[in-house]
Amino acid sequence: MVSPAIALAFLPLLITLLIRYRYYFVLLYRAVLVRWVQDLLTGLSREERAFQYILTHSIPGDPQSILDTFDHWCSKVEFISNIGPKKGKILDRLLEEIRPLTVLELGTHCGYSTVRIARSLPLGARLYSIEMHEKNAQIAEKIIRLAGFDDDTVELVVSPSDEVIPRLREDYGVEHLDFVFMDHWKRCYLPDLQLLEGSGLLGEGSVVLADNVVFPGAPNFLRYVRNSGLYELRLHRASLEYIRGIRDGMAELVHRGVK
């Protein structure tokens, strides 16, 4: 029988853990508990609720307004792991520098990043966005169209990424990818990168931007990239979207080209 005094001595440890990892608890609360309660209460999925909010609160045809509304919903109402405004700025800057003509996005989710990318693309550029889930894709489609981007700019592909990538060349006529944005399952980062390499779509100067490489993190992906020597790696350190205290980062890979 453990005495209560010994149990009490563990109180400082408990408080320490609570304080030190408070942001993770906040994340747990907002991303899991609130979602669960809301799912039960409304009977709608999280993405549908987000879409409803955006439909009622934003100006159609204005990407900036849609993005702002998204940010507001994600930080004040509920939580969806979009790329967020701060990391989004890095993305915008990169797109400004590269001016890519062919862009591949893995993991559309609700279309936040799709809108973000599409609005800073140069004229005549084309964005292929890949989403696995049917339901999410429907909502993403609505949001993209709401923002005013047509089929010529943004093409939404509903299929798992590892099925789409080998077929990109035949089915979609893609010869070379200038920019790849990865924000889907963290486990798929590495196999998808290897698939892209295998299909020969990446060439010299192609940029791959991978989100969330620190938290939740893709250690295998980073290890592979560091060791392969094919890429120049830059880690953009930032905090997790909509939650201040958790550190996160984006990995920017610049293809050096095969000699």
Place this chain on the structure above:
Amino acid sequence: VKNERNPKAKERDTKRKLEIHKTTEQKTENKKRKRSHSKQRGKRNIDDEDKGGEQISKQKKNRKNKKTKKLLTEEAEGEGYITKQKKKRRPQVDEENANATKQMTPEGPPKKKKRAKVSESEDSSSEKESSEEEEWKVTALTPEELEKLKEAVDEKKKLITILRGKPWPMLKKLQTLKESHDFLEKFEGALGKGKAKKLYAYKVMMLKRWMKFQRDFENFKTACIPWEMKIKDIESHFGSSVASYFIFLRWMYGINMILFGLTFGLVMVPEALMGKPYGSMPRKTVPRAEQASAMDFAVLWDFGGYAKYSVLFYGYYNSQRAIGWLKFRMPLSYFLVGVGTVAYSYMVVIRTMARNANEQGGGDDTNFNFSWKMFTSWDYLIGNPETADNKFASITTSFKEAIVEEQESRKDDNIHLTRFFRVLANFLVLCCLAGSGYLIYFVVRRSQKFALEGLENYGWWERNEVNMVMSLLGMFCPMLFDVISNLENYHPRIALQWQLGRIFALFLGNLYTFIIALMDEINLKRKEEETVKLNMTVWMANLHNGTLAENSTAPPITADPADVPRGPCWETMVGQEFVRLIISDTMTTYITLLIGDFLRAVMVRFFNYCWCWDLEYGFPSYSEFDVSGNVLGLIFNQGMIWMGAFYAPCLPALNVLRLHVSMYLQCWAVMCCNVPQERVFKASGSNNFYMAMLLVILFLSTLPAIYTIVSIPPSFDCGPFSGKNRMFDVIQETLEMDFPAWFGKVFSYASNPGLVLPFLLLMVLAIYYLQSTSKTYKKANAELKKKLQAQNEENKKKNKRAALKASDPEEARNSASEQQWHQINNNASKKEMDTWGCKN
């Protein structure tokens, strides 16, 4: 000859020099170099201020002083160089080219009037020399020429010493230096003839040998310092703050070695060898009731059974005045060693503190904040790319922070918030301290209740509750403090000190609660002793009665020592408690190390392959080395040793063992499972803050020990002082019995308060006097510093003025030389100040 040196050869030469410097001797070499340089600098400054002939005489003095190794090595190197040169002599054309290039190099800008004269003459003389050299190559020298040569040599020597102050470009300086060295090398030996020449060569060779030997000896000395390489390795990976802990640990190990030597050599070994053997007396025998379980591991682990009745504890020692054929005064030795260890510790700690105080010369300079950051923030001991990256990042952030701070200090609106947070943090820490204090108090009270009811009725948890709670609180509260201190937003160095202070308060509270509990227990034991004394007389009477009844003439039957009733020797109990505390503390430390660091590292490392988030960067991550917690653990451990060593002579030995093991274990753990701190910061290796804490702990730990020695009478049937009224009576006894009568008389006179009080007064006066003089020195130091700063300010202004006049090249050059001149002055005054500080 000297002008012909071509740039390639020079390059080779410098390369060779560099290679030499890269060897392991580098350290000692550099030290020597620095020393000689500083000497030179100081001298040169004096020279600069003097003029003409006086300067030359000074030079000569200087030369005498400067028979340092540095010059000689360079000369030796130069010698080698010359031989090389001779082998690879180029045709005349090359020589001419070199001459041409030399002429093309710009002459030094004009200097201030004071120095212009001197340098002019030097320049001309050097030119003269180049022409004269050719003549001297003739082997036969007339006395006149010899005189000339001597002059030239002196000239060169002078040139070398004042070279640094010259406003020449660096390249020219180097060139001139090398040329002059070569010249000296060549002709200094030639001054003597025949035998003298040989002697000179012999002397140079011997000097070289001697130097090499000295270098080797230095290397040997560094190799002899225990764990030096390990600590350097850690320092390179983790920065100097972590290394300072290990240096402290090593220092502590040294002290404990001496304590161990004292107790082991003068107390434990004599008793074991010459004292009465085990089983001869009641105090040296395990009682009958305990004999069955006396060898069980559980009992031994608790330091009961045979461990309790051995030299490890106070109770085993006999009160026999002199033991063995050496007539070793055991009780006296026991007492003196107990006092001596404490006295020695005081001496060492205070001496180290005083020595460290000298090292911290300058105070904080906020005047040139950014310059300091710019030029001094790199930690050159880092040898690991990851740490270097961290340091790089931390310097960048510190720059950012400093800029923000500067901006904020102008705005100063956020300061209230910071202050509020700091107050709040301290409040929280106080709450935490009070809570932990109360918890320990509660537990101690409970344990007393258990003890009254008899510990046999309770389980392991109840019996070890106090130790467990103390260890757990000591482990977890610092973590909480660490989290709370994030609120305060201090610089890590200051944060470390706060953290140290807080943990210090926590540990101190814990320790003193423990001591108070022990005191209660001592009182209980003494009451028990009274009853045992009574029982004893009854038992004796019974024994005698029984024997008397049977046959009255036979000698009294002696009972087996195991059956004799005995008192509850409180001294041994205290010693046992301390030993148990040390053991449990050590175990906790090691287990925390293994679980908190090693297992965590293993988990993070290997689960990272199959986990859904990045364990290394993200949530658990690798642990950082906790400097403050470890330092305080060490200090308090030492405090317990000081406190308990009198009642358990085995404590220093245990501590030496513990320190030895933890040196290796922690070195390994740091290198294999910890990551460098994110903000690597500098900490001085000889940290006076640690020492101050050690001193406080030393004082606080000797307090209860002295109290028990002075005010509580020793047990009647155990220990070296049994039968005496007080423990220190042993001194008086020795004085009476071992010294002649007059000595006792003298001692009694000397200990007369009429003599002691004036002596004390005198000491106080002396301390007061010394303190006031040191204060004056400090003031003078501060004045000098102020002066220096004022000068710097002036320089700044002058520089600005010079920059404004930059359009006029002549003017600009003038001001540049002036500036340099000032720089030199400043350096000199700084040196002066340093010496002041040393005296201080």
